[in-house]
Amino acid sequence: MNSRSWDEIADKVRIINFTEKFDLLIAIANGGIIPAALINQRLQLPIELLKLSFRDETQKPIYGAPKLMEEIRFDFKSKVILLVEDRVKTGATLNFAKQILTTAALIKTFAVNGKADYSLFDESCFRFPWNL
DSSP states (O other), rough: EEHHHHHHHHHHHHHHOOOOOOOOOEETTTHHHHHHHHHHHHHHHOEEEEEEEEETTOOOOOSSSEOOOOOOOOTTTTTEEEEEEOOOOSHHHHHHHHHHTSSSSSEEEEEEEEESSSEEEEEEEEEOTTTO
């Protein structure tokens, strides 16, 4: 399993080239919260939480499909959004989130590990430094 350090991830966040000017960061809770905070040190944007659930802490699906766990209470209509997740395995959670946020002007995705519009790594075995 590849273990990455805080510094290695933070360094990659500092140099990633975002080509859009985002209005809002939306972190998929809970996994996207720490990556969104790291990105926000650079972009200084409002952060909102999209509370979805699909997998447990061992990355095993607990539902047949992602579920919205709490009503959305923030405005995203006509905004350019960076949707932030820690890990993307199948893309189901990101795709579900994009379906929910259809009135946004544009949605780009970010993952620390996995396939997204912006990602830092794409490795089959990956350990986050914040998972002790």
